[in-house]
Amino acid sequence: MAELPGIERETLDVDVVIVGAGPAGLAAAYKLAELVRAHNESDAEKKLEGLSIAILEKGKEIGAHGLSGAVMDPRGIAELMPDWLERGCPVESPVKSDAFWYLLEKSKIVAPVMPPPLQNHGNYVVSLGELCRWLGPIVGDMGVDLFPEFAATRVLVENGRVVGVRTGDKGIDKNGQPKPNFEPGVDIRAKLTILAEGPRGTLAKQLAGLFHLYEGKNPQVYSVGVKELWQLPDDRYPAGSVIHTLGHPLDMDTFGGAFIYGMKDRIVDIGLVVGLDYKNPTLDPHNELQRLKLHPSVRAILEGGKLIAAGAKAIPEGGYYSMPRLYGDGFMILGDSGGFLNGARLKGIHLAFKSGILAAEAAFHALLGDDYSANQLQEYETLFEASWAKEELWKQRNFHQAFDSGQLAGMINAGLGMVTGGRGFGVANRLEGHAGHERMVRIKRYFGADDPHPPAKVKYDGQYTFDKVTNVYNGGVIHEENQPAHLLILDTEVCITRCTEEYGNPCFHFCPASVYEPKPTADGRGKVPFLNFTNCFHCKTCDIMDPYQVITWVPPEGGGGPDYKKL
Known part of the structure; x- marks a missing residue:
């Protein structure tokens, strides 16, 4: 969103600013504070007294925007905090049973053996939001300053070096004018800026353009996870039960699958991942x-239950070759923003924790030497390349790209990759990738020029199936209505003309929150998206x-968006 001109802004000077209070950002802050404390208590000659670390979080509280499956591999959190369970980490249950289904339209095939990437013995069913809500105060007790409701909207760059971030203005009306409660955003100047914004991070996207962070890389590709929580009337699906599926409802050209996880208190977590x-x-x-x-088979699990929560979030699926350069002068990029996710395992929390640990170690050495250059911060990438996180991602480096040729090709490649150390189709060291939107087919070509109309959608029954607005309500989504829309359409003429004719306006379909509503133009030429931006899940x-x-x-006014509970 455009900034108001001529506004005098306050400046806050810190040593390290971290954008995003998810697992990566919180881990980086905790580990860095721990390293500094141990150093200052040692006999080292040079102390790091009075060090200031700040975390900015755009949600109304730590964890409010946290959404994942999630079955967590504990390796990352155990490395960060060996006594994590003893300190009360809010796990739902250790995984007690694993199953893999291939769904046909009315039946299923149950795999006799679990595919190795989906074996979950030793893992834990968790809520990412509750995990972050627990970890946030622990990080605060380490002397880190936590700032919820502060959305970072812009990277501050001087002489080719990142020197901090600017937070968004608050109290601007829908016409871009200040309201009586107007508060200008703050320039937070830092020796080191760490971006842990989650998938498709706004500031990481800015830096990728400024510093060519994807040069020589595959483009990042994403999925979207749409998810619901159901309260069951009995114990038919115990806590710790885990099912993953392929097949129905997705066709053979579409990447994705479903998950069904049992949580405490008779809650079941059901979601679908769809490749973008x-x-x-x-x-x-x-x-x-x-x-x-x-x-x-799914309906039988949910029968008699009640929908209690819903949400959606993007997932970075591109793998090792789609990771951007993770550092530069004055900055590092962590977690989902850096592509730290294993698509074959559908897991990223443990990798987010590890990225935070590695970044903290590099940041600590930068602070000791008072050197925040790219040459110094390259240590972060060096540490990653020598870590178990790199080893894990390397083995699945070509997992997603083969699905460009459909589900069958992707599954064959996945099998061959397991026995060849991740080689594409057992041969290629690197499969090339493409940005997801480039794969979309024009509507007349997809459905046939004679009848370019999609099949009818599900009729919502209010028992098993619900409309998007109901799910928005169940996601606790609230935005200040009198503010500029945070979804910027560069050229609405494209929407009215080319997009209508060539693609049938995909935004009316792909948004899981009904943000984009078709509205006839005043001159009757077509339809333009009306933005119900207050519905937005922030899935991107x-x-x-x-x-x-x-x-x-772009981020809306800080504090707006979903308020996820147990998601």
Whole structure:
């Protein structure tokens, strides 16, 4: 969003600013504070007294925007905090049973053996939001300053070096004018800026353009996870039960699958992951989740239950070759923003923790030497390349790219990769990738020029299937209505003309929150998106999958968005 000109802004000077209070950002802050404390208590001649570390979080509280599956590999958190369980980490349950289903329209095939990447013995069912809510105060007790409701909107760059971030203005009306409660954003100047914003991070995206962080890399590709929590009437699906699925409701050209996890208190966690590199321009991830729940085997789990929570979030699926350069003059990039996710395992929390640990070690050495140059911060990438995180990601480096040729090719590649150390189709060291939106097919070509109309969507019954607005309500989504929209459409003429004709306006379908509503133009030429931006889950599907890349997601006023509970 445009900034008001001529505004006098306060400046806050810190040593390290971390953007994002997810597992990566919190881990970086905790580990760095721990290293500094141990150093200052040692006999070292040079002390780091009075060091200031600040974390900015755009949600109303730590954990409010946290959403994941999630089955957590404990390796990362155990390395960060060996006594994590003894300190009360809020796990739902250790995994007690594992199953893998291939769903047909009305039946299923149960795998006799679990695929190795999906074996979860020793892992834990968790809520990412609750995990972060628990960890936040612990980090605060280490002397780190936590600032919820502060959305970082811009990277501050001077002479080719990142010198901090600017937070968004508050109290601006929908016309861009200051309201009586106007508060200008603050310039937070830092020796070191650490970005842990999650997938498709706004500031990481700015830096990628400024410093060519994807040069020589595959483009990052994403999925969107749409998820619901259900309260069951009995113990039919015990805590620690884990099911993953392939097949229905997705077609053979679309990457993705479902998960069903048992939580405490008779709560079941059901979600669908849909690759944001699909071909069908009218594909609707929310609709596909509703279809999934009508499958007899899934419906039997949910029968008599009640929907209690919902949300959506993007997932970086590109793998090792889609990771940006992770450092530069004055900055490092962590977690989902840096592509730290194993798509084959559908896991990233442990890798987020590890990225935070590695970045903290590099930051500590930079602080000791008072050197924040790219040459010094390259240590972060060097540490990563020598770590178990690199080893894990390397083995799955070509996992997602083969799905460009469909599910069958992707599954064959996955099998061959397991026995060849990750080589593409057992041969290629690196498979090339493409940005997801480039794979979308024009509507007449996809459905046939004679009848370019998609099939009817699910009829919502209010028992098993629900409309998008109901899920928005169950995600606790609240934004200040009288503010500028945080979804910027560069050229609405493209929406009215080319996008309508060529793709049938995919934004009316792919958004899981009904943010984009078709509205006839005043001159009757077509339809333009009306932005119900207050519905937004912050999943960033629109920013990722718009075929013309004219939609940009930027942070709304700090504190707005979902308020996820146990998601």
